[in-house]
Amino acid sequence: MKTIARVLLILTLGAAPAWAVLGEYESSVSLDTQFMRGEDRVISAEGYKLHQITSPTGAVVTEYVSPEGKVFGVSWRAPVIPNLEKLLGSYITPVQQAAQAQTRRRGGPFIVRASDLVFVSGGHMRGFHGSAYVPSLLPKNVSAEVVR
């Protein structure tokens, strides 16, 4: 499940001062101290590209960017859940609302399917992972399955 299909070329490898925000342009900046000293790998795939930012704190955040330059998806694997407000931007609102409305499920995965957002959070202590994407921003001929 982890192989990224049809990855064409690793373009650059360098320091990442920040990450971009879901739904915003790739150039948007949202400082997060956890990632200030991170390493950014830019990978080009068919119909999109992705930034894979690895922080010294053991977290990996991946941002999926459309040919128009917009971030249509994000994912993370980390020992501690990253600050999702900084990762999701305005898309945090439906996630917050759903988080407050949870009932009866305990300790298990957390999934939100809002009008234009699909969000999943899973794992356990010392091994968290999750992702979010905006269906209306998916590039042509790119499946939501690439966001993982």
Added chain:
Amino acid sequence: MTLQRHSVVPLARLLAVVGGLIFLASCGGSSSSTPITTTPPPPTTNNSVDLSVNLGPTAPTIDYYNGLFASVEVCEPGSTTNCTTVPNVLVDTGSYGLRLLSGAVSGLSLPAVTDSGGNAVQECIGFISLAYIWGPVVQADIHLSGESASSASVHIISESPQYPVPSSCIPTGPVGTPEDLNSVSTLGANGILGVGGFPQDCGSLCADISTAPPQYYSCPSGNCNITAVPTAATKGQVWNPVALFSQDNNGVLISLPKIAAGGAATAAGSLIFGIGTQTNNALGSAQVYGVTDQAYFTTTYNGTQYSDSFIDSGTNTYSFLDSGTLGGIECADAPGFYCPPPGSPLSVTVTNTGTNGTTGSVTITIENADSLFNTGFAAFNDLGGDSGNSPSTDYFDFGVPFFYGRNVFVGIAGQTVTGVSNVPYGFWAY
């Protein structure tokens, strides 16, 4: 405030005395006795804690399904009298360390764990539900049956925090969003006893300020910043107390009885410390599944491998796949739960594969969640829900339903279990 742990020692002494009397009686009649040089076997430590599955401390206002609850005794370090027994602590194999609501230990004076700057250490833990808990790390003696973890670091979940929660540690961002679990009504328990497969709740990352994630903080002059906390067994990170025991410290066995499809009002089982260390915790026929450095193994369903799978007594459902993949079985009125037609349970057979190459199949059976909730019962072996949105995000979380009718072992990373090798990050066995 009941003190039960001391009953073990007098019992052991009583047995020794009785044994001695039998010895004397058997030798008394002999005039040509030879000297006995063998020493008696050491007294067996009581290594078993009762587990109860019930609707939890917030019922009937909020019912807790498939919650595994135990009582934990904590004492001021070195004291045998300044102690309290906290009931309804959730037993969680998906976390590491003891966390207790501040109100449950308000009668004790527990010394703060401090960082290298002498400031009291605070901890923030985010959950995958995006809720969090926050409060100081203190030292306490933890007593579980006859086992003890002395001067262990314990996380106190503040019901009235001394310091505001740093926004960097709240998964959803802004301070003030009501997603904290800092009360019994939101946590659903008086605390969490994390007995998963790691010794500490963070490890080497948190011991170095250059790699420390937003988990441990200190708050000089009121401003909370990330701080480094060593992995040391005392005055360091929060430890899985089992790894601190002087014996029976290589893992745990959770044993729950088989229950009927459709549930049981309650269930009673045991949390047993140690693996292969006493007569009651032998691996027996259990198969050992090694896990990754993030405590995962691989579950294969319909030819697809789900590599982020695990067993978790802190999850109250089988959480796996997604409603779309399973043909649209999400409950209309209980998002995330599965509702196959009542009386026509869903059955899914999967194969688990450990990092050590062990494979074995498991059959998961799921009944209509609405029907189960209507029973008023607490224990269900067939309660299920989704884990993701589609195959790329799905995994298998074998929650409490998996535990009924099984002996499930958790081997702690780095500890030795007789007959088990090639599992550097610990294992599950069942």
